[in-house]
Amino acid sequence: xxxxxIIHGENLTHIYPNGVEALRGVTIDIYRGEYLAIVGQNGxxxxxxxxxxxxxxxxxxxxxxxxxIDAGKAKVSExxxxxxxxxxxxxxxxxxxxxxxxxxxxxxMIGCSKEETKHRVDEIIQVLxxxxxxxxxxxxxxxxxxxxxxxxxxxxxxPEVFVFDEPTTGQDYFGGQRIMSxxxxxxxxxxxIIIITHDMQMVAEHAQRVVVMSAGQxxxxxxxxxxxxxxxxxxxxxxxxxxxxxxxxxxxxxxHAILNVQxxxxxxxxxxASSKIETGGEAK
Amino acid sequence: MNQTNPPENNIEAKPAxxxxxxxxxxxxxxxxxxxxxxxxxxxxxxxxxxxxxxxMGGMITVNAIMTAISGVVLGPAAAVAxxxxxxxxxxxxxxxxxxxxxxxxxATVGGLIAGLTFANRWKLAGAIELLLIASWFVNPASWQxxxxxxxxxxxxxxxxxxxxxxxxxxxxxxxxxxxxVWMWPALFLFASIxxxxxxxxxxxxxxxxxxLTWQYWIPTLPYWIGVDTVIVVLSMVVGVGVLIGLHRARLxxxxxxxxxx
Amino acid sequence: MADVGYINQDSFLHRLDAxxxxxxxxxxxxxxxxxxxxxxxxxxxxxxxxxxxxxKLPLNMVGDIFKYFTGIAVIIFVLQAFFYPGExxxxxxxxxIPAIGFSGYITLQGVMYGLALVLRLVVIMTVAPLLVMTTPxxxxxxxxxxxxxxxxxxxxxxxxxxxxxxxQNRAExxxxxxxxxxxxxxxxxxxxxxxxxSASILxxxxxxxxxxxxxxxxxMSSRAFGAPIQRTFLLESHFRQADYxxxxxxxxxxxxxxxxxxMHLGVx
Numbered sequence: 059x060x061x062x063x064i065i066h067g068e069n070l071t072h073i074y075p076n077g078v079e080a081l082r083g084v085t086i087d088i089y090r091g092e093y094l095a096i097v098g099q100n101g102x103x104x105x106x107x108x109x110x111x112x113x114x115x116x117x118x119x120x121x122x123x124x125x126x127i128d129a130g131k132a133k134v135s136e137x138x139x140x141x142x143x144x145x146x147x148x149x150x151x152x153x154x155x156x157x158x159x160x161x162x163x164x165x166x167m168i169g170c171s172k173e174e175t176k177h178r179v180d181e182i183i184q185v186l187x188x189x190x191x192x193x194x195x196x197x198x199x200x201x202x203x204x205x206x207x208x209x210x211x212x213x214x215x216x217p218e219v220f221v222f223d224e225p226t227t228g229q230d231y232f233g234g235q236r237i238m239s240x241x242x243x244x245x246x247x248x249x250x251i252i253i254i255t256h257d258m259q260m261v262a263e264h265a266q267r268v269v270v271m272s273a274g275q276x277x278x279x280x281x282x283x284x285x286x287x288x289x290x291x292x293x294x295x296x297x298x299x300x301x302x303x304x305x306x307x308x309x310x311x312x313x314h315a316i317l318n319v320q321x322x323x324x325x326x327x328x329x330x331a332s333s334k335i336e337t338g339g340e341a342k
Numbered sequence: 343m344n345q346t347n348p349p350e351n352n353i354e355a356k357p358a359x360x361x362x363x364x365x366x367x368x369x370x371x372x373x374x375x376x377x378x379x380x381x382x383x384x385x386x387x388x389x390x391x392x393x394x395x396x397x398m399g400g401m402i403t404v405n406a407i408m409t410a411i412s413g414v415v416l417g418p419a420a421a422v423a424x425x426x427x428x429x430x431x432x433x434x435x436x437x438x439x440x441x442x443x444x445x446x447x448x449a450t451v452g453g454l455i456a457g458l459t460f461a462n463r464w465k466l467a468g469a470i471e472l473l474l475i476a477s478w479f480v481n482p483a484s485w486q487x488x489x490x491x492x493x494x495x496x497x498x499x500x501x502x503x504x505x506x507x508x509x510x511x512x513x514x515x516x517x518x519x520x521x522x523v524w525m526w527p528a529l530f531l532f533a534s535i536x537x538x539x540x541x542x543x544x545x546x547x548x549x550x551x552x553x554l555t556w557q558y559w560i561p562t563l564p565y566w567i568g569v570d571t572v573i574v575v576l577s578m579v580v581g582v583g584v585l586i587g588l589h590r591a592r593l594x595x596x597x598x599x600x601x602x603x
Numbered sequence: 604m605a606d607v608g609y610i611n612q613d614s615f616l617h618r619l620d621a622x623x624x625x626x627x628x629x630x631x632x633x634x635x636x637x638x639x640x641x642x643x644x645x646x647x648x649x650x651x652x653x654x655x656x657x658x659k660l661p662l663n664m665v666g667d668i669f670k671y672f673t674g675i676a677v678i679i680f681v682l683q684a685f686f687y688p689g690e691x692x693x694x695x696x697x698x699x700i701p702a703i704g705f706s707g708y709i710t711l712q713g714v715m716y717g718l719a720l721v722l723r724l725v726v727i728m729t730v731a732p733l734l735v736m737t738t739p740x741x742x743x744x745x746x747x748x749x750x751x752x753x754x755x756x757x758x759x760x761x762x763x764x765x766x767x768x769x770x771q772n773r774a775e776x777x778x779x780x781x782x783x784x785x786x787x788x789x790x791x792x793x794x795x796x797x798x799x800x801s802a803s804i805l806x807x808x809x810x811x812x813x814x815x816x817x818x819x820x821x822x823m824s825s826r827a828f829g830a831p832i833q834r835t836f837l838l839e840s841h842f843r844q845a846d847y848x849x850x851x852x853x854x855x856x857x858x859x860x861x862x863x864x865x866m867h868l869g870v871x
Contacts, residue, residue, distance in 0.1 A: 112780045134782040143783045149814075150773065151780040153807035155586050167785030197591030197810055211784060367828055368822075374755050374828070375820040379812045381763030385769040386808075390801055395675075404801050415809075430767070435607055435737045440675070442727035443628060443734075453637035487704070551636065551727070552675070552720050555682050556705055576802045577797040593813045 061089040063220060064250060065111060069120040072106050072274075080106040082274035083120070088252070090218070093245050095261040097294050098271035103144075107271065111252075112141040115125075116318075119254045126321045139168060142212035146223040152196040157188055157207055160196055164215045173218050182210045186240065202233035219250040226257055233238035238264055259300045262286065262317040270295065287295040301335060349528065370461070372601045377426070380416060384408050384427025384449070384473055388435060393569055398482035402569065405431065406530050409449045410536040410577035413456025414517055414529065415584060417596035418463070420453030420536075448547070452540030456532055459504050462595060467535075468504045474539065475501075477546040484549065485554040491543060491563060496538035496570050503531045518601050520589050533577035538569060608735040612773045615845065616658035616737045621746035623853075625847040626733050630853035634860040635726045638869040644722040651729050658737050668728050683717030684709050716871045740764065743767055745840055754834060760820075770812060777804050777811075 065088040070245060072081040080103045090096060094103045109115040110122050113134040122129040125140055145151050154160040159306055163181055165175040183192050186206050191199060196207055205225070212220060222241060226234035242264060245251045255261060261282055268285040270278035272295050278285055286292070286299040298304065299315065306316035306325065316322050367374055387408045391401035412420035432439040439445035451474065458467035466537070478484050478493055493564035503510050509531075515521075548554055572579035588595045611617075635647050655662060664687070669676075685696075689710025699707040734743075744757045781803065864868050 107777070112783060114782065135785050135871050136753065138783045143780075143784075145780050147776070149807070150776040151784065153777070153781070153803065155581075155583070155590065164784045195587060195590030195812065197587060197593070210752055215785065369755065371649065373816070373820050375762075375823055376813065376816045377751060378759045378762035379766065379816040379819065381759055382766035382770050383809060383812055385763055385767040387805070391770065392801065404805070407802060407805060422756065422759065426756065426763055430760060430764050432731060439728075439731070442774060443632060443731045552679050552724060553683070553716075555681065555686050555704075557686055558678060558682055580802050580805045580809075584809050587806065587810040588813060591814070593810070595813070595815070599669065 061091075061204035063092070064088055064090045064125055066123045067120070067186060068122070070107070070110060070117045070122060071119040072103075072110065079091045080201045080274055081110075081117075083312070084271075084274070084276055086276065086279070088219075090250055091245075093249060093251045093264065093266040094269060094270045095255055095265035095267070096271060097258070097261060097297060098277075101273040103274040103293075104271050105223060106274075108143070108223065108252065108254055111219070111221060112143055113138040114143070117295065123247045137170070138164075138215055138217070141219045141221060142215055143221045144208050144212045144223065144225065148156060148198075148201070148208035151211055152204065154193055155201075156193045156303065157196060157210075158183070158192045160207060161210050161214045164211060168215065178214050178216070180211050185243075186210050186213075202229050202236065205229065205233070205237055206240070209237070213244075217249075220244055221254070222254045224256070225253060226255070226260060228340065232284065248326060258286075258298060261315055262300045262303065271299065282317055283315045286317070287312065349548065350557045357491075362578065369422050370417055370419040372416050372596065376421040376594065377416065377419055380408075380412065380420075380423035381426035381430065385426060385430045385434065386415075388427070388431035393572070402573075405449065406537065406540065406573045407577045407580055409452040410456070410533040410538045410573060411529075411581040411584065412449075412453040413460050413536045413569065414454070414532045414581060414593050415459075415588070416433075416457060417461045417599060418454060418457040418594060419455060419596070420457040421450050424449035424453040437540055440544070444547070448540045448544040451543040452536045452538075455500070455504075455539040456536035457596070460517075460532060462502050462514065464507075464510060471497075471500060471504055471539070474542050474546065478542060478549070481549045481554060482547070483553055488560050489556050492544045492559050492566070493538070495567055496574065497542050499531060499534040500538040503535055514600070517585065518597055525585070526578060529578045529581045529585070530574060533574045533581060537574050537577065539565075541570060608732070609739050610736045612659040612737070614737070615660045615701065616654060616733070618843075619737075619849060620840050620842055620846045621738045621742040622749055622840070623842070624738060625743075625746055625750070627849055628730050628754050628851050630857050632727065634725050634856055637860045637864050639716055639719045639871050640869045641716070641718040643781050643869040644719045644726065648722050648726050651726055651733065655729065658733070658821060660736050661800070665725075665729055668732065669725060672724060672728060676724055679720045680717040680843070683720060684713045687713030687716050689713045689716075690754050693765055719871065728807060728862065742840065745836065759830070770808065773811060774804055774808050777807050779806050802822070 059137060065086070067084055067086045069079050070084040070086075071079070081102075082103075084107060086107075086328050096107065098104050100147060101123055106115060110117055111129060113132055114135075117130050124137060125134075127137065127140070127225050129137055140146065140187070154163055154238050158179055161179045162175050165178050170178070170233050184190055186209065186212065188203075188206065196204055198208065209222075209225075219298060220241070225237050225241065241251055241253070248304070253260075253265065265282055268280060269276055270285065270292070277295065278288060286303050289299065289304070289329065292299065300317070302319065302322055303317060306322060311325055316325055369377060384405050384516075387404040390404040392406070393402040393403050395402060399511050408427070409424055412424055416423055425446050426451040432443065432445045441447070451470070455470055455474075458464070458470070475493065475497065479490075483489065503513060512524075513528040513531045516524040517532070521528075585595075585597070587593075589597065614703065619627075631647065631651065635644060638647075640642055652662070652665065655665065658825060686704055689712030690707040691711035693711050693714065694709045695707055696709060697705075697707050738746075740761070744761055747757045747760075748754055778800075781800075786800065786803065825871075860869075
C-alpha cells in the first residue's frame with residue numbers, strides 16, 4: 059500500500075474506573091489524508107476511541123501508535139502537536155480573555171517564538187474570518203463563532219490530524235455548513251480528518267470512510283457508498299442513512315448507495331452515471 | 343364559577359410576607375440560581391485535594407480558592423452560597439470536615455466578611471472581623487507565647503482594608519472599573535480578606551474544640567503562611583480571570599450591583 | 604434528587620423525623636463540647652456507636668472515617684500529654700525544658716484531657732454521618748423548611764447537590780481540553796504545579812457555570828420560583844411518640860450537661 063499509515067490501533071480495550079467496558083478490542087488503521095467519520099449510538103465508544111489518539115485516555119489493553127509514537131504512554135502535550143482535538147462543546151476549550159490570546163495560547167505552550175506565534179494567529183484569524191472579533195471575550199460570542207474559535211485553537215497547534223467531536227451539534231444549518239466547509243478545506247490542504255458524529259447526512263456529503271461503532275467494537279468499516287447499503291445492520295444500531303439514500307433503496311437501486319442529489323439525478327438519467335449506478339438506472 | 347369547584351381548584355394562594363417577585367428570587371441582589379450554581383462549584387472544588395495539613399490526615403482543598411474569591415464575585419450572598427456548598431461537602435466528604443456538622447462555618451464567614459466589604463458595608467464586615475479576632479484571643483490557648491503571630495499576616499491585611507477608608511475604596515474601585523493593572527493587587531487584598539476570614543474561623547474553632555497548643559502552631563507557622571500565600575495568590579489569578587470574563591461576557595455578578603450609575 | 608450517602612435500612616433511627624435527628628445531632632455536639640473528662644466523653648461515644656449499631660449501619664465505616672484523622676488525633680493527644688499543666692506526675696521524660704514549655708513530666712491530667720479531646724474528635728466526626736446515612740435528602744430538606752429555614756436556602760442545597768456531578772464532568776473535560784492545547788502540568792507530581800493547574804481549570808469552569816445559571820434562572824422563573832405566595836409541599840412529615848421522647852431526651856441531656864458543668868463535674 060502506498061499510503062502512509064499514520065495511526066495504528068491494535069486490539070484496543072478501555073475499561074473506565076467505574077467498570078464500564080467502553081472499547082472491546084478495536085483494531086483500526088488510519089492513513090494520511092483520509093476523511094473519516096466515526097458513527098454510532100451514544101455509549102458505543104466513539105469518543106472513547108478518539109480520546110485514545112492523543113493520550114487523553116490510555117488503553118487498558120492493546121496498543122495505539124501515532125506516527126511511530128506509543129500514544130498509550132506519550133504525554134498529551136507531545137501528542138497534541140500531531141493530533142488536534144476539537145471538543146463537542148467549545149466552551150470546554152476556551153479560557154482566555156480574548157480570541158487572540160486564545161489562539162496564541164497553544165503555540166506559546168509548545169514553545170513557538172513570538173514571531174511564529176504572531177504569524178500563526180494572524181493567518182488563522184484571516185482564514186477563519188475572525189477579524190471582527192479578535193479582541194472580544196470568547197464568552198461574548200455566539201455558539202457558532204465560539205465553535206470556529208475552538209477550531210482555530212486546534213489549528214494553531216498545526217497538527218497533521220484533526221479530530222472533531224460532533225462539530226455541527228447545536229448549530230443551525232448555515233453554522234453547520236460553515237464548520238463543514240472549514241473542515242473540507244483542511245482536508246483539501248492535506249490534513250487527515252476524523253469526525254465523530256450522529257449526522258448521517260453530513261457523513262454522506264463529506265466523509266470518504268465510515269467506521270460504525272457498536273458496543274465498543276467496530277461493526278462496519280467502509281466507504282459511505284458501501285456502508286450505506288447495509289441498511290438492516292445500520293437499522294439495528296439506530297443509524298439511518300440520509301433520506302435520499304433510503305429513497306434510492308426504495309426505488310430498488312440497492313447495490314450502490316446514492317449519497318447526494320447529483321448522484322440521484324445521474325442515476326435517474328442513467329446517461330452520465332458510472333457503471334454501478336447504471337445498474338440502478340436499469341432497475342428503473 | 344359556581345361553588346362546586348373541584349378540590350384541585352380550591353388552592354387558595356396565601357399571600358406571603360410582602361416582597362416583590364424579583365427580590366424573592368434573589369438574595370442580597372444575586373439570583374438564587376447563581377448562588378445554587380456557586381454552591382455546586384464549591385462542592386466540586388471540595389473534592390479536589392490541594393495541600394496537606396501538617397501532621398494531620400486532612401487536606402486543604404481547592405474550595406479555599408472559591409472561598410477567597412466568593413466575596414468579590416457574589417457580594418454578601420457569597421456567605422449563603424459557600425454555606426450551602428460547604429454543608430453538602432461535609433455530607434459527601436466527611437473526611438475533609440474537621441469540625442463535623444459545623445465545618446461549614448469557615449467558608450461562610452470568609453465569604454461573608456469579604457462580601458460585605460466589597461458591598462461597602464464595612465461597619466458590619468468590621469464588626470464580624472473583630473468578633474472573629476476576639477474569638478481567637480479570648481481563648482486562653484492564644485495567650486501562650488507567640489500565639490498572636492498565628493492569625494497576624496493575612497488577618498492584618500484584612501483589618502487594614504476593612505477599616506482604612508481610602509484603601510478600601512481604592513481596592514473596590516479598581517475592581518469595579520476593571521483596571522487592567524491595579525485590579526490585581528486589589529484582588530489580592532480582597533482574596534486576603536476572604537481567606538483570612540476562613541483561616542481564622544478554622545483556627546479559632548480548632549482551638550476551642552481541640553485545644554492545639556503553641557507547640558503545634560508556632561513550628562507550623564511558616565508552613566501556614568506559605569499555604570496562605572499560595573492560596574491568596576492563586577485566588578488573585580483566578581479572581582481576575584473570572585471578573586474580567588464575567589464583565590466582558592456581560593454575565594450577572596456582584597459588581598453590577600455596586601457600580602455607581 | 605439523589606440520596607447521597609443514604610443507606611436504606613429499617614431501624615428506629617430511620618423512622619425518626621428528620622427534625623428530631625437534627626436536634627439530637629446538635630444536642631450531642633453541644634454536650635460533647637461541654638465535657639473534658641474522658642469518662643463522660645466515652646459515655647457519649649458509646650451512645651453514638653450504639654445508635655450506629657441500632658441503625659444497622661456498617662460499623663467499619665467508623666474506622667474508615669477515623670483513618671483520616673489518626674494524624675490529628677495523635678497530635679492532639681501528644682500535645683496535651685506533654686504540655687497540659689497537670690498536678691499528678693505519671694512519668695518523668697526529661698529535665699524541664701522551659702523553651703518549649705515542657706515540665707519534664709507527663710501528668711495524669713494531661714493524659715486524661717488529651718484522651719477526652721481525641722474521643723471528642725471521634726464523636727464529632729461520627730455524629731454527622733449518622734444523620735446523613737439514616738435520612739433521605741428530601742426529608743432533610745423538608746426538616747430545614749419546617750425549621751423556618753427559608754425555602755430558597757433548601758432549594759440552593761438541593762440544586763447544588765444535583766448539579767455538582769455535572770460540574771465535575773465539566774471540570775474533567777476542561778482539563779482534557781487544556782491538555783490538548785499544550786498545558787502539560789496536570790500530570791505533574793508536584794502539588795504546587797497541580798494546584799496552579801487546578802486554578803487554570805477554575806476560571807473557565809466558573810464562567811461556564813455562570814452562563815448556565817442564566818438558563819437555570821429561566822427554568823426556575825417559568826416554574827414560578829419566587830412567586831409571592833406561600834408555597835406548599837408534596838411530602839409532609841409528622842412527629843410520632845418516639846420523636847417526642849427523643850426530643851425530650853435531647854433537651855434533658857442539654858440541661859443536665861449544663862448543670863453538671865456548673866457543678867464542675869465532667870471536667871479534668
